[in-house]
Structures are given as structure tokens and as C-alpha cells.
Amino acid sequence: MTSFVRSILLATTTLASAATGIVPARADIMEPTATAAAATVAAEAPQESPSSVGTGASDRSGEIFVTARRRQESSQDVPVAISVVGGEHIDATGSFNVGRLQQLTPTLQFYSSNPRNTAVNIRGLGVPFGLTNDGIEQGVGIYVDDVYNSRVASATFDFLDVAQVEVLRGPQGTLYGKNTTAGAINITTNQPTFDFEGKAEVSLGNYNFKQAKAAISGPLSETVAARLAISTTDRRGTIYNVTTSQWIQSQDNLGLRGQLLWTPTETLDITLAGDFSAQDANCCGSVYVRTGATQRALNRQFEALAAAQGYAPVSRDPFDRRTDLDTPLQAENKIGGASLRVKWEVGPGTLTSITAWRFWDWDPSNDRDFTGLPIVSKSQNPSQQDQYTQELRYSYSSDTIDFVVGAFGFYQRIDTQGTEEHGAASSRWSIAPSNPLSNDPATLNGLVAYNTQYLKNTSAALYGQLSWHVTPELTLQPGVRLNYDKKEGFYQRRVFDAAGNEVLATRTPTALQAAQLAIFTPQEISPSFSDWNFSYDFTASYKVAPDVLVYATYAKSFKSGGINQNGVPLAQDNVTPLYDVATVKPESVYHYEAGLKTQFWDRKATFNLSIFRTDIKNYQANVNNGQFGVLRGYLANAGAVRSQGVEVDFSIRPSERFNAYANGAYTDATYRKFVDAPCPPELSGGTTAQVGQVPAAPGTPGLSPANCDISGERLPGISEWSFSFGAEANRPVSLLGREGEVYFGYDGSVRTNFSSNPSPSAYTWIDGYSLHNFRAGFRTEGGFDVYAWLRNAFDEDYFEQLFVGPGNTGLIAGLPGDPRTWGFTIKSNF
Template identity: 80%
Template sequence: MNGLLRGALLGTTILTTALIGLPAAHAETADAPAADTVAADAAAPAQDSQTSVGTGARDRGSDIVVTARRRQESSQSVPLAISVVGGDHIDSTGAFNVGRLQQLTPTLQYYSSNPRNTAVNIRGLGAPFGLTNDGIEQGVGIYVDDVYNSRVASATFDFLDVKQVEVLRGPQGTLYGKNTTAGAINITTNQPTFDFEGKAEVSVGNYNFKQAKAAVSGPLSDTLAVRVAMSTTSRRGTIYNVTTDQWIQSQDNLGLRGQLLWKPIDTLEVTLAGDFSNQDANCCGSVYVRTGATQRPLNRQFAALAAAQGYAPPSTNAFDRLTDLDTPLQAKNKIGGASLRVKWDVGGGTLTSVTAWRFWDWNPSNDRDFTGLPIVALSQNPSQQDQYTQELRYNYSSDKIDFVVGAFGFYQRIDTQGTESQGSASSLWNIAPSNALSKDPSVLNGLVAYNTQYLKNSSAALYGQLSWHITPELTIQPGVRLNYDKKEGFYQRTVFDGQGNPVLLTGPTSARKTAQLAIYTPQQIAPEFSDWNFSYDFNASYKITPDVLVYATYAKSFKSGGINLNGVPTDASNNPILAAATVKPESVHNYEAGIKTQFWDRKATFNLSIYRTDIGNYQANVNNGQYGVLRGYLANAQKVRVQGVEADFSIRPSERFNAYANGAYTDAKYKKFVDAPCPPELSGGTVATGTQTPAAAGTPGLSPANCDISGQRLPGVSKWSLSFGAEANTPVKLLGKDGQVYVGYDGSYRSNFSSNPSPSAYTWVAGYSLHNFRAGFRTDDGFNLYGWVRNAFDQHYFEQLFVGPGNTGLIAGLPGDPRTWGFTVSSSF
């Protein structure tokens, strides 16, 4: 895929890298040492947000510059919790997308079984853990150059020509276009320049890893400048499929970005930008991990069902990285768009307009039975999205007050066409062995469900935030937001048997039809939701000294109500329970306090924040045990509480050494969720009614209708997460060039977490640590050559575990990347 483009880009990049390794007036640092990570505000001293420390003569008293409050300012003066990662450090640590970024920012969580089913959370909050539902809002906003990206799928793409990434923690609705209850990821790319500059980079490594990046910027006239950037990444997969004789979980990414800057006068900037990214990986699969006892009859649990068909997984050791999935895997993912940004200095402030259109085209194919048996023969839900946004805001700054006022409009249309079908092994697997139909493959073979659904999502908001400097030391900062949301959805499932005859809820009944309806049930709903919401926050900060800032914040926020677009549960007559078609808005109360300090002549930075977030009507993604009836839907948990502490430290005693350590403790619990879906060990049996007593966990018999999981941990959240690293360098002269030889290290740790919406004994992911090293030579004029190794100790760990369908006790998983190593050469001019 993309072979011609990839070959051209790779060849151009190699040639450019070879030719431009010479001094130039606008050299950029190609590799940032560890302290440029400044995770969680540990703002390592740096000249600006792009320069890296320890690569030459830098002013130790300078700070990282951020735009978290829609204006440029030192991160240490911003009274909120924010992590800043420089673009050069992103490159040097191999953090080429948001998923890798979580190793550098401890309170960021990223989970992805494929680009569509991706969640990005901050402090354990954001999107419900589990299968994606188009009818939900993302609690973490992802912005690229002020443009909101509504699909988390954008987080799976390679970073392209990034200047820096800011991770803002806590509600951000009074400063950003779309309301975000958990935080925002603000990605800033390098902008067009009126001085000619460029950068090229090539990396090669094991698993046939190849990556090339190039960016060029310069003037077209006195008032017009252009910047073009490209990247391509390919890598062989890390899991071997013995059925198809292919490696899966590969990488095949292509990214393009172009920007045109028109600056007719000093007070006016107009930027037209366009981008396109494409993924075509052999992805996404899983491996067998284990089985766990459920409450299904023993002859309907995994061991007996597999034995009845003479089946055994290719390996019972997940880290043999073997699978036998028999459904063709596909994860074709395209995303892109265009934006027009106008910035006009007027009336003592800056007026900014951002107009944008974005698209997303998703074309998958999955194996939803997680085995090599032809049970689920096909599972795919291609989707197409168009998104339009318009934001208008005015920023004003003076000695006494700063303020931002803005308006935001959003429209999104998503269309999905799903196909799910059963295979020749389905009857024996899904129908009780006591039923003679289980021996007849034709009952379920070829049974197919076609899903048609769409979402129309509209939102409009007015927001504002005022900073009043009562004294040079004391500032109070109130903010408000008025928001309107409307969602209109449609979901239709039609079912046909293997002979092409419709399977209907009405009409004559038969044992054959009953068995088919137990797998796929026709359904049609048209859920709608609309609501107004007012939210606000209040922040007070005080500078005890010029280098010590304390602050406290209260925010009353919300997440818009949702609609279920994957279907809803049914009653005893197989009719949809329409009350479950909509989900109430979340009500969020966030309390936070912190201190930001620099000392030792600003050679050291220490920041500390504590917080508590209380959520009513928390939107949880819950799962159903049947194959095709319903995989996942939204429901409201009554109360959730998240609280924690975040501490961050960085030090740079000299230009030759810097280090950082960032840690977070997160206590995230369901305070009240009395009617949650049960974990697999309490599922699969006949549902208990009245005074009947359910069987013990993992014992065949009666199962509870639902479970009280109050007090248990939210899924995907580690109590402890850490990131740490250091870099040292020494000046040398090599190849006739003055520069430094350097060695760097970045490590991370996270404790165990639950990988199921309702915590299960079978789906706890054990804690793990990852260790990355690099060593190389760089020059002051922008040349850099280094080797790297990631997951150096080949740590075995899971990114996610999955509960197999049907309550058979099957647990599948996605192993994290093994040890990878390679070399990178880059040059800037």
C-alpha cells in the first residue's frame, strides 16, 4: 500500500538528509533530551516551547511557552495542571502518536483494539472503556492547530511535523470550543516561516521498521509563506497468524500536511491548511490468553465446546504471539480535512476565527469470535464521517485583566453500514448440545445481519473566561459556558438466514427460527436527545514569590447526553427497550489545588496537584454476553468519584545533564452502580428471578440479572503511574563537526488495571514497566545520528484483555510491543 508514494518519500528524505547536514541560519534542534518532556508541568528550563535543553548555550531561567489559555505564556504561570511534551522529544522517544505519549504523561490513558475502538482518557475519565458507540461524547478533546477532532481515531495516526503537545487535565469548557469534562490534548504543528528552513529524518529498525519524515518551509513572496510536511511509517506485524501465514498488527501509515500563510500586514495572519492521513495495516487481531469458569452449563463453556469441534488454540502462551483468526483482518483508516484560521490584532486584543471541515473513512474487518473456528464468519462496520466546526473568539490582555470570549458551532454526520454473519461452526458452538439443531450446521451457517445507522450531531456554545489581577500576585479567574446539544440517530438491523429469507419477529415460530433470533434479532430505533446546559468554573492563584505559584479551582461541568447507536437491550418478547435508547448527561464537580515551583536558580522545577472529581449519571459502556444481539451499549452509573495526587520534578544542573520524574496516584471508583452488567464469572446461567439465589461465581447454575459494583475501580485506571528519565552529553568533535555525544533513558510504570467495564477476576492486566534507551551524536547545526532500543528488557505485558462472546469463559488479549531497536539520522537547516 502506498508503495509509490512511500518509495518517493523515502528516497527524497534519504537524499535530503545526506545533503543538508551543514550549518544554516535557522537550524533547529533535532533531538530533545529527557527534560523537554516537562510532563505534568515539570517545565524544564528551555528558551521556548520548541528548543531542547542541554544542546547548547541555553538560558536556564526561561520557561516552556504554552497556549493552554489561548495566549502565549509560561507554563509555570498557568494555574492549571498541564503536561507539555516538545516535538523533538516526541521524535527521540518514538512517541509517534497519542498512544505512545501515555508513556511520558502518567495521567493519560490510551486504549485501542483498532482505530475505531479507541479511547483516550485523562485521570481515568473521558470515554467509556469498551467498544465505541457513535452516540457518545468524548470527554477528552483533541485539538490540532485549534481544530477540534471529534473522532478519537485521529489519535492513532502518526504525529506530523509537531512543535509540541500540551495535555490539559480537568474540565476545559470555558476555554475550548467543544466542552471537555476530563481534559484536552492541544497539538501544535510547526507553522510556515518567511525564512527558508527544513528538516528530514529516516529511521530503520527490526521488524522491518522504516520511517521517513520531511518538512520544508519558506517564502513564496513578501506576504506569502508555505510549509509542507510528509511522513511514512511501515513495520511488520508482531503477531503471527498460523491460519493465513501472515504477520498481523503491522503498521502502514502515510501522512501529508500543507499550510499556506498570508500576512499582508503585521497585524493580520491568514492560514489555510490541509492534511490527509492513511492507514492500511494488516490489523487488528488478538491472541488466546486464558479461560475462566462462568455460570454456563459445563458443556457450553469453552473447553467443552472446543473439544466438541476438535479445536485447540495455536498456543496457550500469549507471548508466543501466535493466533489463528480465520476471518480476513482489515483496518483501512483515512482521515483528513481543511481549515482556515484568521488571526487579527484589533482593539487591544486578538480576534481569531477558525473554520474547519474534517472527514473520517473507516473500512474494517474483524474476527469477533477470537478463535480459528468459523463461528463469526464476518464482522465489519464501515463508517463515514463529515464534521464541520466554526469557532470565533477574542483574546484581550492588559496589566489588570485578561479575558477570552468565544462562540463555537459544531455539526457531525456519521453513516455506518454493518455486516455480521455466522459460519459453519456456529450451530455446534451456540446451540445447546441437548438440542438436535446443534448438529445441523445449516441452522446458523450464513445467518447474516445488516446494520444501517446514522448520527446527526449538532452543538453550539458561548463561553468566556476572565483573569482579574487584583494585585501583581493575586489573580481570580471565573469562567462560564452556555451549551446546546442535539443528537438524532437511526439504527436498523435486518436479519436473513443462509438461504436469503428474512428472519422476522412476527409470523410463525419454530425451533429453527428461535435459535436464529437468539443470535441476531431484528431491531429498529430512532433515538433523539437535546438539551441546554450551563457550566462554570472559578480559579484563584497567588504568586508567593516570582517562582512559586499556588492555585485552587472549582469547576461545575457536564458531558452531553448520549444515544445508543449499536442497538438497545430487548424485553422478553424481543422488543427494544426504548428507555435505554438515550443516556442522561453527566454532571461533573471538579475540585483541584496545586503548587508550581522553580528553585536553584531555576535549574529545578517541582509541581504538585491534588484533585477530586464527582460525577453523577456517569456514562458507562456495558457489554452483553451474546454474539450478535448486542455487543455494547451505554448506560448511566449513578455515581463515580475520581481523586488523586500528581507530582512532577525536573532538574538541569548544567547543560550536560538533565532528568525528570513524574508520578500520579489515581483513585477512581464507582461510588454507586447497583444495576451494572455482571462480570463473566457471574454470567451465562439462567437469570435468577424473585427469591431465587444465584450460584457462586464460576459455578454453573442461576446468574444474577445484574450486579452491584459500587466501590469497585473504574476500568482502565492504574492506581499508580510513573514516568522518568535522564540524558547526559559531552562535547566532542566528530567528522569535522563540533557537537555532543549523548545517552538518554526514558522509563515508565503503571500498576494493574481492570480491562472489563465490570471488574472481573479474569481481566485484570498486571502492572508493568517499560524502559527505552538512546545514544548518539548531534551537532549544533542540526545533524543528529542515534541508535535506540524500546522496551529494552522485552517486558511481556498486555495493552488490553477482551471477554469472548457468549459467556464461554474465553479471554483474549492484545500483547504490547516486544523489544524494538533501530537507528535514526536526521538533519535540519
């Protein structure tokens, strides 16, 4: 069905794009802008101003308007560090999901080994780096048309008919339903219109890349309008699996969105929306990168274990882009939902109600040993998630006072059924050679663990923010939030041998039981957590001049406590779960920020500056114990974390023929106190040192520390320096009898090195890299556009992530970033 829809869409949008491209341009159709609201206001503006900082060079509209504070206003008047990326620039740069958006916004970090294990952070904060644990909240809220998306898997889908994306940096909890301690991504889609309009777009490129998008909008009656949008993306993978003779890391995305707008009166708008997205890629895998010495016995490290079974990686050069994973890969991903938004002009303000239901179905299969050996023969944790949200808010604006007050309710249910099984190579790989059981494949072959878990997550909040314009220049803005959270979880792991006999935990296991329990340990826990929290913020802003705004913010926020939804470590008897670590304390967040927003040169140039510091107590960290199946990962509170830095955004538009931007960030994000952190691989794998014993040197077999002090080390995933920059120039021409302009655009990004492990390791630092993208084309005022594009133009070799292999063998696997890609796009608005 997906293939049929894709073929039909590709054919029809190609015909539509080509056909509309030869129709004479209509003077009554306005050129695309970064946002529909901006189009109206820009037409009335006395003079053109550059795009809002961060929008990128191809957005050719005037002043950019945002809804960051739940009301429409110029981004330069908002005392918040904010980047705005218009829909036009999203299309032009191929930034069709949040992951690609990070190349345009330096302080946004996106890491994804698969849709479930996805992290979206801002300024290094948000969610822990590593395997996803459903028992905690996001620190970065993702909103699509005011609807909160609780799972970051939504960030892996293609943007669908997007008008603009706002990236708000810093705590935003007094304005949004869910508490967003690190920031928010506010995505606005194009809305139904009472004038008929449409657009079609087709892209083709190397790696068999095919992408098609289409949208149509118009009236159904005098009071009802509708909009329908569809998109599809398909691309061959970039890594070749020699075991299955398949290309992996492919793209196979389908998205649908429909909206109905009913305006029974001039003061009442009702919008019913529904969407569905599906991914069915041949994904997700990795390649061999290197091995690093650990503190395991030499005959239990990767090179010796591989040699003992006659195994060698298919390639030791990761940028050969070849792998030999032997477990079938699968990443079926479906997400969607429906929402009802009611906006009613009540008295002097606006009452808004948003009722929404969303679902996420995840059906994966992974190769958790990262090799071509049948060590872990099956690893899959299908998950089904439903969420229900209700938000009610009232907003009011006047010359003296603006305010927003709201109430938010949230309920989420997650069910997961996991299966992990070991194969014929596991015994020799996982059991010490001195143990006779290591020579018998039947010891671990067929050993299977079935994991059953569910989570019930309930949240409710009252929030509000007031802006008091003391004078036309001075505004004081306090905000408050009262929040209640409750989480109830269940986790059960049952273990069976190949004959179907249940393996039970025991304090006096036999040799066979001990070998099997070292791989999978049965466990059952029912953790729960509930808490009330109060948070607040205060911002003072002052207009030094009509186009110069300075502001300062202090925020005391929190991120809800959580539960260890994937199990907990065991006590020394290897039987009893450590119930005291089943729950995780809330994060306490203290945020300080000062900023400057200014426009000059007759508003042809924009310069914004922000300086920030965020201190977090009881930081929620994701840690692993390094074993295959004893515990995939669990949550713990680090003592303290600090993120501080400087962000600079600059854009310039001296004329309609040229515009450019440059954004940069310095981010110093470190563990201030984490004295009992998990150790990196070079300090792991040996016998645990007891009190008075001295651990061996890093990478030397012998004693290993029970834990490590990583205070002062950098947080994972954070580059100290990151930049994005670009420009576009155009020139009027007449081509094929049509008046228009030829243009050339460039977008680049640079970042310095970063750690790809929660505890920094010499083996998992990723070198800094730069990416350079070009485009050139011809467009008309009527909305016809055809252009060629080149991304990662210089074919830079870089890693998106590195992974520490299980078992402390020293194996490091990785996910290479996309190589050079090229293609062309034809699109038209009508």
C-alpha cells in the same frame, strides 16, 4: 500508490539527511526547541530555566511557552495541571502518536483494539471503556492547531511535523469550543516561516521498521509563506497468524500536511491548512490468553465446545505471539480535512476565526469470535464521518485583566453500514447440545445481519473566561459556558438466513426461528436527544514568590447526553425494543483541584504538584450483554463515579550537559454507585435468577444474577500508581571534523495493575509492568543528529488489553504490547 510514495519519501529523506549532515553548520540556524515561540523568547531570557515539567529530558530549550489559555504564556504561570511534550522529545523517544505519549504522561490513558475502538482518557475519565458508540461525546478534547477532532481515531495517526503537545488535566470547557470534562490534548504543529528551512529524518529498525519524515518551509512572496510536511511509517506485525501465514498488528501509515500563511498587513494573519492521513495495516487481531469458569453449563463452556469440534488454540502462551484467526482482517482508515484560521489584531485584542471541515472513512474487518473456528465468519462496520466546525473568539490581555470570549458551532454526520455473518461452526458452538438443531450446521451457517445507522450531531456554545489580576500576586479567574446539543439517530438491523429469507421477530417463534433470533434480532429505532446546559468554573491563584504559584479550582461541568446508536436491549417478549434506554442522560461533573508550581535552584529545577477530586453523577458507562449479535454493546448511566488523586512532576537541569525528569501519579478512580451493572464473566451465562432465588457461586454452573452491584470497584483501565522518568547527558566532542556532542538518554515508565473489563473480573486484571527505553547518538548545533535507540529494552511481556469472548464461554483473548524493538535514526535540519 501508498507504497510508491513511501519508497520515494524514504529514498529522498535518506539522501537529504545524509547530505545535510556533511554541510558545515550555519551559525544563523538555531537549534531545535520544543516550540517556535519558545525559541524567540528563550533567546531573550536573562537565564536558562529547565524544560517545562513533563517535556522530557531531550528538550534542550529554555522556558516553555504554551497556549493552553488561548494566549502565549509560560507554562509555570498557568494555574492548570499541564504536561508539555516538545517535538524534539517526541521524535527522540519514538512517541509518534497519542498512544505512545502515555508512557511520558502518567495520567493519560490510551486503549485501542483498532482505530475505531479507541479510548483516550485523563485521570480515568473521558469515554467508556469498550466498544465505541458514536452516540456520545468524548470527555477528552483533541485539538490540532485549534481544530477540534471529534473522533478519537485521530489519536491513532502519526504526529506530523509537531512543535509540541500540551496535555491539560481536568475540565477545560470555558476555554475550548467543545466541552472537555476530563481534559484536552492541544497539539501544535510547526507553522510556515518567511525564512527558508527544512528537515529530514529517516529511521530503520527490526521488524522491518521504516519511518521517514520531511518538512520544508519558506516564502512564496513578501506576504505569503508555505510549509509542506510528509511522513510514512511501515512495520511488520508482531503477531503471526498461522491460518493466513501473515504477520498482523502491522503499521502502514502515511501523512501529508500543507499550510499557506498570508500576512497582508502587520495585524492580519490568514492560514489555510489541509491534511490527509491513511492507514492500511494488516490489523487488528488478538491471541488466546486463558479461559475462566463461568456459570454456563459445563458442556457450553469454552473447553467443552472446542473439544466437541476438535479445536485447540494454536498456542496457550500469549507471548508466543501466535494466533489462528480465520476471518480476514482489515483496518483501512483515512482521515483528513481543511481549515482556515484568521487572526486579526482588532483594537487592544485579537479576533480569531477557525473554520474547519474534517472527514473520517473507516473500512474494517474483524474476527469477533477470537478463534480459528468459523463461528462468526464476517464482522465489519464501515463508517463515513464528516464534521464542520466554526469557532470565533476574542482575546485581550492587560496588566489588570485578561479575557477570552468565544462562540462555537459544530455539525457532524456519521453513516455506518454493518454486516455480521455466522459460519459453519456456529450451530454447535452457539446452540445448547440438548437442542437437535445444534447438530445441523445449516441452522446458523450463512445467517446474516445487515445494520444501517446514521447520526446527526449538532452543538453550539458560548463561552468565556476572565482573569482579574487583583494584585500583581493575586489573580481571580471565573469562567462560564452555555451549551446546546442535539442528536438524531437511526438504527436498523435486518436479518436473513442463508437462502435469503428475512427472519422476523415474533413472540411465538418456531424452534429454528428461536435459534436464529438468539443470534441476531431485528430492530429499528430512531432515538433523539436535545438539551441546554450551563457550566462554570472558578480559579484563584497567588504568587507566593516570583517562582512559586499556588492555585485552587472548582468547576461545575457536564458531558452532553447521548443516544444508543448501536441498538437497545429488548423487552421480555424478545420483540419490543426498550425505548426508555434509547437515550443516555448527561453527566454532571463536579471538580475540585489545588496545585503548586515552583522553580528553584536559580530556575534549574521545577517541581509541580496537583491534588484533584472529580465527582460525576449519571456516569455514561458502556455495557455488554455477552451475546454474539443480539447487541454489541449499549450505553447506560451508572449512579456515580469518583476520581481523585495526586500528581507530582519534577525536572532538573543543573547544566547544559545534564537534565532529568520524574513524573508520578496516584489515581483512585472508582464507581461510587453502580448497583445494576453488567456482571463479570464468572457471574454470567447461567439461567437468570428470579426474585427469591440465590445465584450460584462465581464460576459455578447454575443461576446467574440479572445484574451486579460494582459500587466501590475501580474503573477500567486505571492503574493506582503510574510513573514516568528519564534523563539525558551529553558531552562536547569533535567527530568527523564536526563540532558537536555525544549524548545518552533514557526514558522509563511504570504502572501498577488495572482492570480490562467495565465490570472488574478475576479473569481480566492486567498485571503491572515497566518499560525502559534507551538512545545514544551524536548531534551538532546545525541540527544534524544520528542516534541508535532501544525500546522495551528488557523485552517485558505485557498486555495492552484483555477481551472477554462473546457468549459467556469463558474465553479471554488479549493484545500483547510491543516486544523489544531497536533501530537507528538520522535527521538533519537545514
